[in-house]
Amino acid sequence: MRAEDILPLLPEGIESWGTLAQRLGFTPRELELSLFQLSASGYPVLISERGAGLPFGTPAPQILFPLLKGRFGRPYQYLGVVSSTQDVLRTWSEATVGAVVLAERQTRGRGRFGRVWESPPGNLYFSVLLENSADPLLPLRAGLALLAAAGVGKLKWPNDLLAPDGRKLAGILVEAEGDRVFLGVGINVNVAPLPNSAALKEFSQVNRAQILAEFLWALERWLEEKKEAVLYAWSEQNVTLGRRILVRTGQEILEGEAIGLGERGELLIRTKKGVHAVYAGDVTLLGTADDVKDPKVGEGEA
Ligand code: BTN
Numbered sequence: 001m002r003a004e005d006i007l008p009l010l011p012e013g014i015e016s017w018g019t020l021a022q023r024l025g026f027t028p029r030e031l032e033l034s035l036f037q038l039s040a041s042g043y044p045v046l047i048s049e050r051g052a053g054l055p056f057g058t059p060a061p062q063i064l065f066p067l068l069k070g071r072f073g074r075p076y077q078y079l080g081v082v083s084s085t086q087d088v089l090r091t092w093s094e095a096t097v098g099a100v101v102l103a104e105r106q107t108r109g110r111g112r113f114g115r116v117w118e119s120p121p122g123n124l125y126f127s128v129l130l131e132n133s134a135d136p137l138l139p140l141r142a143g144l145a146l147l148a149a150a151g152v153g154k155l156k157w158p159n160d161l162l163a164p165d166g167r168k169l170a171g172i173l174v175e176a177e178g179d180r181v182f183l184g185v186g187i188n189v190n191v192a193p194l195p196n197s198a199a200l201k202e203f204s205q206v207n208r209a210q211i212l213a214e215f216l217w218a219l220e221r222w223l224e225e226k227k228e229a230v231l232y233a234w235s236e237q238n239v240t241l242g243r244r245i246l247v248r249t250g251q252e253i254l255e256g257e258a259i260g261l262g263e264r265g266e267l268l269i270r271t272k273k274g275v276h277a278v279y280a281g282d283v284t285l286l287g288t289a290d291d292v293k294d295p296k297v298g299e300g301e302a
Pocket of ligand 1 (some may be wrong): 003063068084085086106108109110111112113115117124125126127170172173184185186187
């Protein structure tokens with residue numbers, strides 16, 4: 001048996017060496033070796049004198065699957081260390097709509113606008129396969145799902161989840177290729193990797209498997225909601241509208257007041273030169289924690 005094969009058989013919490021070895025048909029020594037191998041591959045295995053297992057809320061399939069409420073989350077790949085879950089999903093030929101790739105750590109996690117997404121162990125890094133229905137509201141729908149899963153914070157256009165003090169809790173990267181969309185989600189659950197980022201555990205008790213299951217279920221539902229409901233819910237839960245902001249689009253930097261959302265989820269900004277509609281861009285909220293940052297690192301990046 002390969003070390004990876006015993007991963008789905010490990011319990012949530014510690015099980016004694018004797019019971020575990022007997023259940024898996026290993027000698028305690030063989031078992032210990034496999035567990036060390038899993039740990040070296042990036043999986044959060046608990047190994048103690050009493051026994052071994054997985055920390056509570058580990059998003060391993062045997063812990064995640066009973067929590068899933070819809071069809072998203074299957075098929076599922078639970079991995080240790082990868083370059084980026086986006087790339088693993090892209091090359092996974094058996095993946096169907098709702099398939100998820102999750103890794104405990106990424107060596108080349110990427111964020112919006114070509115930024116690096118710091119991916120230390122303890123957080124959630126995953127990608128969901130969606131069909132490309134060219135829905136301009138997809139980023140807002142995904143942001144609403146993020147908020148539902150986190151249970152705390154507000155949304156900065158289009159879908160950054162910010163803590164009440166403006167630090168970044170989570171972000172979403174939407175990449176499309178032909179008829180497929182790769183929705184990449186990074187949630188700082190236990191670790192805030194940068195000074196201007198926050199971790200969910202600062203605000204509530206956290207369980208990674210539960211947060212992932214909630215996100216997938218909320219996403220499935222928000223994808224089906226009417227446009228009006230999405231625009232209304234997003235407007236109710238955001239920290240962008242009515243604020244003085246700076247927006248970097250690919251072409252220009254605009255400064256002004258965020259005055260509304262258009263029908264296609266675009267941000268309307270009133271600048272000295274008039275009202276502009278921005279369809280894709282990076283927003284900085286001026287005069288807040290979001291504004292105080294190292295420009296080399298990038299706003300709200302985590
Ligand atoms: C952002 O810039 O706010 C978006 C961050 C998205 C990060 C996630 S982590 C899982 C997936 N894999 C990646 O390389 N990026 C996304």
